[in-house]
Amino acid sequence: MDPGFGVTSLVTAPWHNWVLTPRGVPVLTRGVPTAVPMGCLCQPDHRICPRPPLLHVPQADRAGVGGQEQILADIGVPRLCWATHPTPRVPQGKVPASSILASAPSDRNLDAWRESGCRTTHCNLEVLQESTLVFLATKPHVLPGVLQEIRPAVGPHHIVVSLAAGVTLQTLQRLLPAGTKILRLMPNLPCVVQAGAMVFARGSGAGDGESALLKNLLSSCGLCEEVPESYINIHTGLSGSGVAYVYLFAEALAEGAVKMGMPSGLASRIAAQTLLGAAKVMLETGEHPAKLRGDVCTPGGTTIHALHQLEKGALRATVMNAVEAATNRACDMAKD
Ligand SMILES: NC(=O)C1=CN([C@@H]2O[C@H](COP(=O)(O)OP(=O)(O)OC[C@H]3O[C@@H](n4cnc5c(N)ncnc54)[C@H](OP(=O)(O)O)[C@@H]3O)[C@@H](O)[C@H]2O)C=CC1
Numbered sequence: 001m002d003p004g005f006g007v008t009s010l011v012t013a014p015w016h017n018w019v020l021t022p023r024g025v026p027v028l029t030r031g032v033p034t035a036v037p038m039g040c041l042c043q044p045d046h047r048i049c050p051r052p053p054l055l056h057v058p059q060a061d062r063a064g065v066g067g068q069e070q071i072l073a074d075i076g077v078p079r080l081c082w083a084t085h086p087t088p089r090v091p092q093g094k095v096p097a098s099s100i101l102a103s104a105p106s107d108r109n110l111d112a113w114r115e116s117g118c119r120t121t122h123c124n125l126e127v128l129q130e131s132t133l134v135f136l137a138t139k140p141h142v143l144p145g146v147l148q149e150i151r152p153a154v155g156p157h158h159i160v161v162s163l164a165a166g167v168t169l170q171t172l173q174r175l176l177p178a179g180t181k182i183l184r185l186m187p188n189l190p191c192v193v194q195a196g197a198m199v200f201a202r203g204s205g206a207g208d209g210e211s212a213l214l215k216n217l218l219s220s221c222g223l224c225e226e227v228p229e230s231y232i233n234i235h236t237g238l239s240g241s242g243v244a245y246v247y248l249f250a251e252a253l254a255e256g257a258v259k260m261g262m263p264s265g266l267a268s269r270i271a272a273q274t275l276l277g278a279a280k281v282m283l284e285t286g287e288h289p290a291k292l293r294g295d296v297c298t299p300g301g302t303t304i305h306a307l308h309q310l311e312k313g314a315l316r317a318t319v320m321n322a323v324e325a326a327t328n329r330a331c332d333m334a335k336d
């Protein structure tokens, strides 16, 4: 398992130093370093700050574009955040690791961030102090307390991106200062290999610039689309959680082969390649999956016999129920 997963999420920690030009083009800034105040808002010493940590990516690169300059940073340290990180393992990252500041209460996940060159802290407020673009990647039930903690440090220059499942823009806007530029993002695990599927929605304080910035920043991690907020929970059921359904299917495929006598390692590799190839054909041809499925079926052949078994097991209805259950759970989490 990628050690990065234990630490943060792609979006959170993976964020890098990005600068968005007035035209919405993200620029990796390596120019004039920003003077970053190093003092911690948690007095007297953030290193012993008892407050719970946030996951954030501090950043301090500055880019001057058209007379403007912006500083982008991330906050939050969820497992997914790795996807957006510019680590040696993820060379496509648009932000240098040194521009990322990640915050968490313990070193459990932070160690991996440090090993990849990111800066870390146990003080959430330090992230706000040093960063403009902040990713919130704690578990959903932890987020309200974190928002309460950072609220005094959030200003009009910050762009706050939440990855928390089920936490609505309305809640985020209620718990942060009025007018704060807020975006709600739902990534998925494959962001860590730049094959993610992400959607986001903007809050009332965010504009086209913030939307373009996020989309451009995350585009290196996979598909990233702005959608109405009502689609976020559906995407969670389809893709954020959906990755786990696919792993379950991959496991079942491989175990079927093991049952028939194939070694486990080989079976797992072939199962993964089968999923990868099937997905690639679907994306590259644009064909409906039902059509492609039919293409594989030779009349009276092996595939139709296997599909008959899957239909007896109500695979399609079961998967549809799974998407519905996860979507409904995301909706319910907003009320928890
Ligand atoms: N996992 C996934 O595939 C997806 C997850 N998400 C969302 O991402 C978020 C994180 O999920 P996941 O990556 O699984 O969780 P993890 O447990 O891996 O990461 C959560 C991190 O939050 C840190 N944390 C806990 N309390 C605080 C605090 N008070 N201040 C700052 N940081 C804190 C934890 O620190 P410590 O290490 O010290 O415990 C931990 O590093 C969730 O909101 C989830 O809904 C969204 C889409 C997909």
Ligand SMILES: O=C(O)[C@@H]1CCC=N1
Pocket: 165, 236, 240, 241
């Ligand atoms: O299981 C969860 O709640 C999170 C959100 C999507 C994937 N993992």
